[in-house]
Amino acid sequence: MPKPKIILRGLPASPGIVKGRVKIISDPSQGSKVQYGDILVTEMTDPRFVPAMGKAKAIVTNIGGLLCHAAIVSREMRIPCVTATKKATKILKDNQEIIVDGTEGEIYETK
Amino acid sequence: MGQKAKYMKRNKKKTILEKIGISNNKVGQWKTAGLKISYPMKVRPHFLKSMDGFFVDVADRFVPPLSKREIKEYIKNPKKFRMALLKNLRFYTKFYESLFPLIRKTEKLENKEKTAALLSLLYLFQSAMDHHYYHYDRYLAYENYSQTPVGYWWKKLKILYTKATGERVSRSRPSKDFLNLLSLDKEILGIFKKKLSKNDFFELEKVLKIIKMFERTQEDESRILYGTHLRESKLLMTGFTIWNNLCDGTKTNSSVIKKRYISDIKEIMECHTIIGIRKLLHVGLKHFDKEIIFEFEREIKRWL
Numbered sequence: 001m002p003k004p005k006i007i008l009r010g011l012p013a014s015p016g017i018v019k020g021r022v023k024i025i026s027d028p029s030q031g032s033k034v035q036y037g038d039i040l041v042t043e044m045t046d047p048r049f050v051p052a053m054g055k056a057k058a059i060v061t062n063i064g065g066l067l068c069h070a071a072i073v074s075r076e077m078r079i080p081c082v083t084a085t086k087k088a089t090k091i092l093k094d095n096q097e098i099i100v101d102g103t104e105g106e107i108y109e110t111k
Numbered sequence: 112m113g114q115k116a117k118y119m120k121r122n123k124k125k126t127i128l129e130k131i132g133i134s135n136n137k138v139g140q141w142k143t144a145g146l147k148i149s150y151p152m153k154v155r156p157h158f159l160k161s162m163d164g165f166f167v168d169v170a171d172r173f174v175p176p177l178s179k180r181e182i183k184e185y186i187k188n189p190k191k192f193r194m195a196l197l198k199n200l201r202f203y204t205k206f207y208e209s210l211f212p213l214i215r216k217t218e219k220l221e222n223k224e225k226t227a228a229l230l231s232l233l234y235l236f237q238s239a240m241d242h243h244y245y246h247y248d249r250y251l252a253y254e255n256y257s258q259t260p261v262g263y264w265w266k267k268l269k270i271l272y273t274k275a276t277g278e279r280v281s282r283s284r285p286s287k288d289f290l291n292l293l294s295l296d297k298e299i300l301g302i303f304k305k306k307l308s309k310n311d312f313f314e315l316e317k318v319l320k321i322i323k324m325f326e327r328t329q330e331d332e333s334r335i336l337y338g339t340h341l342r343e344s345k346l347l348m349t350g351f352t353i354w355n356n357l358c359d360g361t362k363t364n365s366s367v368i369k370k371r372y373i374s375d376i377k378e379i380m381e382c383h384t385i386i387g388i389r390k391l392l393h394v395g396l397k398h399f400d401k402e403i404i405f406e407f408e409r410e411i412k413r414w415l
Binding site: 011012013014015044046047048062063064065066067068069072073075076078084102103104105 | 161252254261285294330333
C-alpha cells in the first residue's frame with residue numbers, strides 16, 4: 001500500500017491521529033460550517049472558536065506554538081492539533097479529506 | 112470680536128481630540144489611573160521571539176519588556192504575574208472601550224483634522240496595547256527563554272522530563288509523552304511517578320500546576336478581550352473601525368499624504384490589518400501631510 005503523501009508540516013501540539021474532512025473558517029461566525037467529525041482549519045483560534053472546536057475531530061492552524069489557544073484547548077479536549085503550519089488555510093481546501101497526525105505535526109492527503 | 116470668531120480662536124488652540132471632547136482633565140485622569148503611552152514607537156534592540164511567527168513582527172519586536180525586578184518577582188511568584196496581567200488587561204479594556212465612541216465624533220471634523228484624530232486614536236489604541244497587554248501577554252509565549260517567568264518553569268519541566276525518560280524535549284517536535292504530560296494524562300503521570308524520586312515527582316506536580324496556571328491565564332485573557340460567545344469583540348471592533356475609517360479617508364482624499372509617499376501608504380493599507388496598523392504607526396507616520404503630523408504629535412504629547 002503506498003504511503004500517504006505529506007502535504008503540510010507544523011508543530012505537534014496535541015497528540016493523536018485522525019482522518020476527516022477539512023472545514024476552513026476565517027472567522028468564528030462561520031463556526032456553524034463545522035460539523036461533528038470535521039477538521040477545523042484556521043489562522044489561529046480564540047475563545048469565540050470554542051463551539052466550533054468542540055465539534056472538530058482535530059485542529060490545524062497557520063500560526064501558534066505549544067502555548068497558543070488552539071494547543072491548550074486541544075490538549076484539554078484530547079483531540080490532535082498541529083499549529084504553526086504557516087499556510088494550512090491556503091494549501092488545504094474545504095471538504096478535502098486529510099489525515100492529521102498531532103503527534104508528529106504532519107498532515108497527509110488520503111489518496 | 113464676534114461670538115463665532117471667539118469660538119474659532121478658542122477651538123484653534125484645542126488639540127485634535129480635545130475638539131471631540133477629550134479634555135486635559137480626562138487625559139489627566141487616565142494618566143493618574145496608570146495609563147502608559149510612549150512615543151515614538153521603537154523596535155527593541157534585544158527583543159525575545161515567540162513561536163507565533165506572525166507576532167514576532169507585529170508584537171515581539173515592539174513590546175516594552177518586563178524589568179529585571181519584575182522578571183525576578185514573577186519567576187518567584189507566578190500568581191503575581193497572572194494578577195498583574197489580568198489587572199492591566201481589564202484596565203486596557205476600559206481604555207479602548209472609551210476610544211470607541213470617539214471614532215464617530217471624528218466625522219464632524221474636516222478632512223485633515225479627521226485624519227489627525229484617527230491617527231491619534233489608532234496610536235493611543237496600539238501604544239496602550241503594547242504597555243498594558245503585550246507587555247505581559249507576549250511573555251506567556253516565551254517558553255524557550257529560561258530567564259522569563261514562563262520559560263523558567265518550562266525549563267524545569269524539560270529537565271524533569273529528561274530525568275524520567277532520558278530524552279531531550281525537541282523544540283520543533285515534542286514527543287507524544289511530553290504532550291500527554293502537558294495534558295496531565297494519568298497514565299503518563301503514573302509512569303513518571305515510578306521513574307522519578309519522590310522529591311522530583313513532587314517538583315514535577317508543582318511545575319505542571321504552574322504551567323496550567325499560565326495556560327488558564329491565557330484563556331482568561333482571551334475571554335476578557337474577545338468574550339466567550341460569538342458576539343463581536345470590542346477590541347477588534349475598535350482597532351478595525353479606526354483603521355477602516357483611516358483607510359477610507361485616505362483613499363478618498365489623497366492630499367492627506369505627501370505626494371511621493373502615496374504608493375507606500377497604499378501598500379501599507381493593503382496589508383493584514385494588524386500588520387498594517389503596526390507598519391503605519393512605526394514607519395508610515397512621516398508620510399502624512401505636515402499639518403496632520405503636527406496636530407497628531409501635539410495630541411500624543413498630552414498623553415506622555
